[in-house]
Amino acid sequence: MIDFVKRLFGQSGSSATAKERLRLVLLSDHLSLAPELIDQMKHDLVEVISRYVQVDKSKIEVGVERQDASVALMANIPIVSVHRPSGGTPTDTASPPIASPPAPSTASASVAAAPNVSSPGLDRAAGTQAQRRKRRRKGAAPGAPAPAVTPAHAT
Amino acid sequence: MLVDADIGLRNLDLVLGLEKRIVFDLVEVVEGRCQLRQALIKDKRFESLFLLPAAQTRDKDAITPEQFAALIDGLDEYADVVLIDCPAGIEGGFRNAIAGAKEAIVVTTPEVSAIRDADRVVGKLNERNLPIRLILNRIRPEMVRSGDMLSVEDVCEILSVELLGIVPDDEEVIDTTNRGEPIVLNEAARLRPIYDKIARRLDGELVPFTNLDAGGFFGRLFSSLKAG
DSSP states (O other), rough: OOOHHHHHTTTOOOHHHHHHHHHHHHHHHHHHHHHHHHHHHHHHHHHHTTTEEEGGGGGEEEEEESSSSSSEEEEEEEEEEEGGGTTOOSSSTTSSSSSSOSSOOOOOOEEEOOOOOOEEEEEEEHHHHHHHHHHHHHHHOOTOOOOOOOOOOOO | OOEEEOTTTTTTTHHHTOOGGGGOOOHHHTTTSSSSSHEEEEOOOOOOOOEEEEOOSGGGGGSHHHHHHHHHHGGGTTTTTOEEOOSSSSSHHHHHHHOOOOOOOEEEEEEHHHHHHHHHHHHHHHHOOOEEEEEEEOOHHHHHHHSSSOOOOHHHHHHEEEEEEEOOOHHEEEEEEHTTTTTOOOTTTTTTHHHHHHHHHHHHHHHOOOOSSOOHHHHHHHHHHHHH
């Protein structure tokens, strides 16, 4: 009788729960069984991000975390310095110096500006910082892990 | 031809009622202590059915996948179809059983633990590029209807494997295995047409699936039997 009442009010039986639980558990099973996939993804992520900023390749952490109702890719990619567009770096001058961070990632950006910075570059770097702070506030949505940003030590 | 690959946990002989006829087993064949033909047990009821029993007193490491594959190759001259009963798990026994196989049938029940394991097995079989088909066993249509059991569609979607058959849960199976008689011999058995359809699909025939949903499975089954 209770079951009947439950169903009357649109609550499905336990099969829906089983399906959702299986979906999540198989997703994390498949990811943990494919370390080479994570490695390849890490390699590609670094390649893309390196076009814009210099990252510390030895401290990169990419992993998969199980949350309440989803499985998320977590990337922790420390930034060493920002490529200056004038310096013939692969950065395209038309695009903004900092690309949108890859999907749900925690960008732990420890930014230290390079020593001999010429003034236009410094301006640009300062702009970058402002942008970054702004992004941080925006990014601090409820539930989303706030990226830890260390202020730059401009020389 | 049936091959029991579950070395150490031999049971196919028992469910077929052939346990008293066993003289040699497949490990003894591999070790050269008897001829292959001496180990084959001819079924009491079917002229063309043979069983190659597993060893009961040995363990899974008694033979290697290469030896097992060679053994299965040797069965070609005795049978058109060789069904290998694979032990549970993904360890040595599983590796032996799939070494000689050309395709795989994954049998699972609509329960979370069974499906997670089936998914792992499907992954292992995919690594070896074996074609896979799925039999969903012991499904209870009334529970699926009330939303308390994963449906055939749910399981196929989760596992992404082609469906070979749907076998409803039926206590007749317990009764026939108690006696050691294949259920398909019982003309009145509700599951007989189900197994018949699976066999025909394995043989390459296109056979529509029984709709377990509409109007109660057994009611439909009986009406279809009447209709011939």
